[in-house]
Amino acid sequence: MIKIFMSKLFLIFFSATISMMKKYNITCPSGFPEFSPAEERVRQNWLAVIRGVFEKNGFLPVETPLVEREENLLAKGGNPKEMYVLKRVQDDDDTSHSGNALRFDHTVPLALYVARHLNELAFPFRRYSIGPVLRGERAQKGRFRQFDQCDIDMIGSGELSLLNDALVAVVIVQLFEQLNIGEFFVRINNRKILTGFFENLNIKSKDISAVMMIVDDLEKIGATKVLENLVKLGVKKDLAQEILNFTEISGTNEEIFKRLEQIKGGELFTEGVQDLKEVFSALSAMNVPENRVKLDLSIARGLDYYTGTVYETILTGYEGLGSICSGGRYDDLAEVFTGKKLPGVGISIGLTRLLSQLFDAKIIEPERSSPTEVLIITTSPDFMSNALEIGAKIRGMGFCTENYVEDKKLGKQFDYANKLGIPVCVVMGESEVEKGTVQIKNMTSGEQTEVTLEQLEKGLKNILK
RNA sequence: GCGGACGUAGCUCAGUGGUAGAGCAUCUGGUUGUGGUCCAGAUGGCCGUGGGUUCAAUCCCCAUCGUCCGCCCCA
Numbered sequence: 001m002i003k004i005f006m007s008k009l010f011l012i013f014f015s016a017t018i019s020m021m022k023k024y025n026i027t028c029p030s031g032f033p034e035f036s037p038a039e040e041r042v043r044q045n046w047l048a049v050i051r052g053v054f055e056k057n058g059f060l061p062v063e064t065p066l067v068e069r070e071e072n073l074l075a076k077g078g079n080p081k082e083m084y085v086l087k088r089v090q091d092d093d094d095t096s097h098s099g100n101a102l103r104f105d106h107t108v109p110l111a112l113y114v115a116r117h118l119n120e121l122a123f124p125f126r127r128y129s130i131g132p133v134l135r136g137e138r139a140q141k142g143r144f145r146q147f148d149q150c151d152i153d154m155i156g157s158g159e160l161s162l163l164n165d166a167l168v169a170v171v172i173v174q175l176f177e178q179l180n181i182g183e184f185f186v187r188i189n190n191r192k193i194l195t196g197f198f199e200n201l202n203i204k205s206k207d208i209s210a211v212m213m214i215v216d217d218l219e220k221i222g223a224t225k226v227l228e229n230l231v232k233l234g235v236k237k238d239l240a241q242e243i244l245n246f247t248e249i250s251g252t253n254e255e256i257f258k259r260l261e262q263i264k265g266g267e268l269f270t271e272g273v274q275d276l277k278e279v280f281s282a283l284s285a286m287n288v289p290e291n292r293v294k295l296d297l298s299i300a301r302g303l304d305y306y307t308g309t310v311y312e313t314i315l316t317g318y319e320g321l322g323s324i325c326s327g328g329r330y331d332d333l334a335e336v337f338t339g340k341k342l343p344g345v346g347i348s349i350g351l352t353r354l355l356s357q358l359f360d361a362k363i364i365e366p367e368r369s370s371p372t373e374v375l376i377i378t379t380s381p382d383f384m385s386n387a388l389e390i391g392a393k394i395r396g397m398g399f400c401t402e403n404y405v406e407d408k409k410l411g412k413q414f415d416y417a418n419k420l421g422i423p424v425c426v427v428m429g430e431s432e433v434e435k436g437t438v439q440i441k442n443m444t445s446g447e448q449t450e451v452t453l454e455q456l457e458k459g460l461k462n463i464l465k
Numbered sequence: 466g467c468g469g470a471c472g473u474a475g476c477u478c479a480g481u482g483g484u485a486g487a488g489c490a491u492c493u494g495g496u497u498g499u500g501g502u503c504c505a506g507a508u509g510g511c512c513g514u515g516g517g518u519u520c521a522a523u524c525c526c527c528a529u530c531g532u533c534c535g536c537c538c539c540a
Contacts, residue, residue: 025513030532079538081466105540133540138466140534147540302539326540350540379498414500429498441499448499 031139032146033352038366038421043355046179047130050150050349053174057167059128059152064109066132070101075336076108077305082135102134106151106348107333114155115337123157124164130351142357153346155333160343162275165309165329166282168345172313172325173292175349181363183316184324187296190276190309191328193260194300196269197246201239209304211235215247216300219319223248247298253280256295272308279309307331311347321357325349368421372402373464375422377413379429387428390438390453394426397457399464417443424463426456 028034035043051061067086074080086100103109106129114121130150139145152171154164169186176184194215198208214229221229223244230240249259257280260273276295283293301310308329315324327347334342358364376391378384388403395401402422404413410427417425427439432450440459441448451459 025531027532082538135539137538138536139532140536143539149540323540348540353540377499409497410499411496412500416500418501425500427499431498439499443500446500 029145031137031144033144033356035355036366037369039355039359041369041371042364042366043351046351046355047150049178050175050351051128051130053171053178054128054150054152056174057126057152057171059126062110062113062127062129063131064103064106064113064129066134067100067102068109068112070099072112072337073101073103073108076111078104078108082137084134084136104135105133106131106149107153107346110151110153110155111334111337111342114342115334118338118340123155124160125155126152127155128152142353142360144352144356147350147352150349150351151346152348153333153344155342155344158341158343160345162278162309163282165275165345166279166286168309168327168347169279169283169293169311170286170288172311172347173288175325176313181315181358182318185291185314185316186293186325187299187312187314188276188279188293188309189296189299190272190279191300191306192268192272192275192308193265193297194247194272196265196267196272197263198243200264200266200269201242203235203239207233207235211243212300213302215243215298216302218244218247218298220322249297253290253293253295256297275308301326301328303328305330305332309345315363318361318363321354321361324354368423370402370420370422371400372420372422373400374424374426374460375402375404375413375417376426376428377404377410377417379410379427381407383428383430383433386433390426390428390456393453394456394460397460399460414443424460 055061070083070085073083082104084102086098086102088098110127110129113127114125128151131148132146133149134146137143137145152168154160154168156164169188172186191212194212195208198211199205203211210233211230214226214233217229218226227237227240227244230243231237235243246263249256251259257273257277263269265273280293280295284290296312299310299312301312306328308331310328311326312323313325315321325347327345329343329345331343332341333344334340355364359366374394376387376394378387384405388405391401391403404416414425416422423443425441425443427441427448429439432438437450437452438456439448439450440456440463442463449459
């Protein structure tokens, strides 16, 4: 009775303490993702595959800081509206911060890295970077303020062979073949073709990049809207129609090349067609299947700095996701920092966005939370040392193994295994200790067998195959 | 930066001008050596925050903060 009274008293005191506690908003800030263990395991596997493909193709890992000097990040056209600044909580004056800002991509940090180490690098320099970047945009579905980007770039000193553009496309193909999320293809175009074609139509050079951005939206907004937008920009109606007709040219790669030959364009146009031909013939030399790489005159990429080959990757059947891996060739990586021409070609996967979209669309479904394959449980703490011993033995066999060491009822221990999706429980109890056996329980089928220690490894292998 | 919606239990959400409810989750028991189903019970809420209207506000009004969706832009 007194005990009950005391515990009531304690409860009252305890809840009083709780009610005095500050109430914290513990939800994730908007746009900052978190992954559950099951999802994170998928992400980790992906990272391993991605890293593997990058290294198979000769790319070197480089880790650059999450933070760079603000003026450097801005030097290559970084958008100040989207940049976060690094400052201490104490620095409450808006104008006083360290002068450092958080990276919004891996390209500018690469430019800085190359500039710092220009004389030590072996060119062409192939590097990969995987890690989070931050953008101060408004979050929405599949659109984050912190996200992982996986980047590769090839940087040439002065020159960079066009064949690299084909090698980059091959990396994309390998990546998505190994990630195994279904059919996909890489759309490839060359901006010189578009620019040359537009120039030939006497589109003013200041409008060309705007026209390019409008055309790039073709798939998203449709032909009528594209026409409307072109006219709105000041392009004459018949010219706009001509542009649209051009970008809508379709067929096999060979057919499109044939059509391109019939079109009379300027010097740049012809150069672009030649470049693309070289890229495609390199691709076929590497036995890249035709259905994986598709010449597509409508892709342009929004970003201004692309000057040649551009890539987009589409998951067949999920065109709505947009491009899941894109990039292109650019003339200048770090001229502002080095005074040298450093052309490059690269691609980037927005891993966070891609995974979150794939999870949402149920294209991939995370399996289980825990890597544990075998959970050792006991009917009583009396047999814990036997259980620990067996646990160590099973771990030694190469299985991911975990001992449940809390003093809880068997039912609770099984619950734990179920909740984590652990496929096998090994039960250790009085009679097993006496007989020198254990019970192996298959948590999926519910089937349970008693085995000797000699039979244990085989028994586990049977279930876990 | 612009536009729209929404903030009620750990989660998903119902609800009413008279200080609150469901399902799921959690815990306990039914079961001192066998889980996923079932049954019973319990825990859990300054109804986002501040102000206004009112005898009375979780509800109406205003502000603020936060979240989501879309646009811009991009991954």
